[in-house]
Amino acid sequence: MTRRGFLAGLGLAATLALTGASLAQQPAQPGGAKTAVAIFAGGCFWCMEPPFDALPGVISTTSGYTSGQTPDPTYQQVSAGKTGHTEAMRIVYDPAKVSYEKLLHVFWRNHDPVTANGQFCDHGSQYRAGIYYGSEKERELAEASKTEVAKRFKQPITTEIVAQTTFYPAEDYHQDYYKKNPIRYKIYRTGCGRDRRLNELWGNEAGGAHS
Structure with missing residues (x-):
């Protein structure tokens, strides 16, 4: 059960009506003097919000699109795999309460790092996993975390680590x-086999929030 198929089964118009949401993009929430921003991609962004929302020190999560070429992409464009973007999560957090290293720890355990161009039941570069760093320090921490994760698996780690580019918030109906x-x-998450695969990969360390 892919996410595109799941939405098609419901009917996009019905989904929008049920959520009471519009297609207007959410305004960006910039990080203030005491906040920082992290951007990760781990497949379906619906499923990446819960573990970070549950993490003390995280102020907000926003689903969106990053690391592509088309300006202001829509979900339909991204999900068709024609814009170069991947579904991603922007996290605004308080570094005095939660470290970037902790965010990385949670991120790794909420996606499949050994599958390229797809996550779980969703396939294509628009679902590729990635860490999008905003500074040299973040890049170093991301690379170090990847090295540690690589020790756990026989397969190569396919999660990309690249510099941040423009992050576009997804349509309102995707948020939360x-x-x-x-x-x-829950129907989509279970049908996609996400938790089953995470448990295979990470055992007791899998996830952290399966709302």
Whole structure:
């Protein structure tokens, strides 16, 4: 059950009506003097919000698109795999309460780092996993974390580590989908086999929040 197929089964118009959301993009939330921003991609962004929302020190999460070429892409464009973007998560956090290293730890354990161009039941470069660093220090920490993760697996780590580019917030109906549509979210997550695969990869360390 891919996410595109899941939405098609519901009917996009019906999904929008049920969520009461519009297609207007959410305004960007810039980091202030005491906040920082991290951007990760781990497949379906619906499923990447819960573990970070549950993490003390995280102020907000925003689903969106990054590391592509087309300006202001829509979900339809990105999901078709024609813009170069991947579905991603922008995290605004308080570094006095949670470190970038901790965010990386949670990120790795919420995606499949040994599958290229896809995550779980969703396939294509638009679902590729990645860490998008905003500074040289973040790049170093990301590379170090990748080295540690690589020790756990026989297969090569396929999660990309590249510099941040423009992050475009996704349409409103994607934001907090797991809260707005908990039953549909759980049906998709279970049907996609996400938790089963995470448990295979990470055992007791898998996930951290499966709302």
